[in-house]
Amino acid sequence: MNISSPPPERLVHVPLGERAYDILIGPGLIGRAGGEITARLKGRRAAIVTDAHVAPIYLEALMDSLQTDGIEAVSLTLPAGEKTKSLEHLATVTDMVLSARIERNDAVIALGGGVIGDLAGFAAGIVRRGVRFVQIPTSLLAQVDSSVGGKTGINTRHGKNLLGVFHQPDLVLADTSALDTLSEREFRAGYAEVAKYGLIDKPDFFSWLEKNWREVFAGGAARAEAIAVSCQAKSDVVVEDERETGRRALLNLGHTFGHALEAATEYDSRRLVHGEGVAIGMVLAHQFSARLNLASPDEAQRVEAHLKTVGLPTSMNEIPGALPPTEKLLEAIAQDKKVKSGKLTFILTHGIGQAFVADDVPSSEVLGFLEEKRPK
């Protein structure tokens, strides 16, 4: 028994029956991934999928750890960025996984951010109709969002995440030390999703963030705490509604507007990254709710103030470059997959921590609101 390795700081168990799994949250997890994996998975082969940003920093440590624990691993390093979530790269990944003779009890390991997790998870979900999947998210966004819930996917010319499967991971290793190498901008973008959990149904957590956000950014116990609360919050929703037929839609708070803005900026990360789109989207969702007399304008202002304080964009005016006409923005919203029989579905709110699903929002209201809020 190896008594020298410290216990992980936090563990969130996602109780999905036979698809239940653990999320370990703490520093140094990449360096002991092998032991954590062999303790839980039967197979002794692994195919690692990573990207050109992450590989130089963490791939060697991960492969060393796997080798030490007797796991035979191969790796594939893909270009970093949203464009990698394509059918072409999915074909490359599945071919590599099959070449490595990964069987059902072996694992595909995603080492990277959300793009790598979504792509590798999709591959793990379809090779042999499902092999084991281990997530090692290296961005804050991936640790608090895509590491829980089993959504995988790629983009198509029709939109984002339009092809994918639900495939739960068997283990998530959220190495908090990996976040030290993120840029400020990346960390902030992930923080938008952390704040989202407070805005959905945890007003006390949002208040805590208002007071403690500096410590979360600095690292240490507050960071691990914020990640654990976020994973637990997402887990609670996912367990209740694994296939997104109801309550899980709440997790899309800020995302309907956000996805439309990402599409409008052609997924150009120089202009807007996902978390920034979500930040603007959450402010818009609160403002739109106020406009519809569902919530007080004060709540929208409080959300805007906090996100602005941490350095996130909070309005469309802050997006560099021109946006397409308002009708085009509405079209992007309508093509978003949260559409039912042509009606627009939005996550709206009665105030901080009181989000709800509204599935019959008139598009004329949306159009008028966007017209008012967009850069003139």
Add this chain to the structure above:
Amino acid sequence: MNISSPPPERLVHVPLGERAYDILIGPGLIGRAGGEITARLKGRRAAIVTDAHVAPIYLEALMDSLQTDGIEAVSLTLPAGEKTKSLEHLATVTDMVLSARIERNDAVIALGGGVIGDLAGFAAGIVRRGVRFVQIPTSLLAQVDSSVGGKTGINTRHGKNLLGVFHQPDLVLADTSALDTLSEREFRAGYAEVAKYGLIDKPDFFSWLEKNWREVFAGGAARAEAIAVSCQAKSDVVVEDERETGRRALLNLGHTFGHALEAATEYDSRRLVHGEGVAIGMVLAHQFSARLNLASPDEAQRVEAHLKTVGLPTSMNEIPGALPPTEKLLEAIAQDKKVKSGKLTFILTHGIGQAFVADDVPSSEVLGFLEEKRPK
């Protein structure tokens, strides 16, 4: 209420909880598909996937029926044949489904044999992480095999069905009149799977087939009966083991050898079609079981005799053209996805109706057996 349409001759309900669905078996179902679909699905859009053999015969009738019942449908006709189960065609299908703005409650409809069902089902399983799926199998093989169980998939250069998902249909319409346009050879190939259900665990059904096979081939009540018993048999196994972790492997009786022979003949349907591979494979499985002293050689002879009587091939000698070296056949077996940690898994038998999963078969035994049975 439309009282003029006759009730379906048979209904098999597959009780998979929230994924439960009905299989209707009877003549003329394609012509009233619209009514059956609107009675069960909420969406009013459909994307039909079919092939160049089936489209000229049934597509118009299907589209008319959908239109009559208010379903807006588009169709995509692909080349017929196993080669269509490719990643390239999957891309074409998903693009067409997304262009048609199929949402989660709308349907992808597979009109065709197993190839179309597997491909369209895979697309239905991954577009928006799963949209509704209706199967209209037009071959006997598809009606008794792929219409039950939710397996979908495509082939890769590494082998058959190596990419796919489990995605249950929401409705299966097994139109028995569609089988009248099958060639004798195609019908026989499907019959191999019908016989398989007897061989797995229904010795009485196998005896019934020995007596009544001519009526099954002729059509009418015996045919519907054989299809219904087959669908019920497969449903019983699938319900017990939806994700193929145990008992469901029994359905692979004859398939490990069969798949290897299909690979060895490069999926060239002029040399061997799937059902013929399964027929030879089932005979081999019984002979191999006898060789391992697990079953009496008389049982193997009885299986061989019946399959020969209906006109199916029962030995490797009947496959036109040269087969690769025995080592290559073994390799094809080892790459088959029913491999666990490098050991060979076979479905063997103690006799007719007494199949079981053997997951530790020494490859040397297989090699010796194949060497003996292969054409000299």
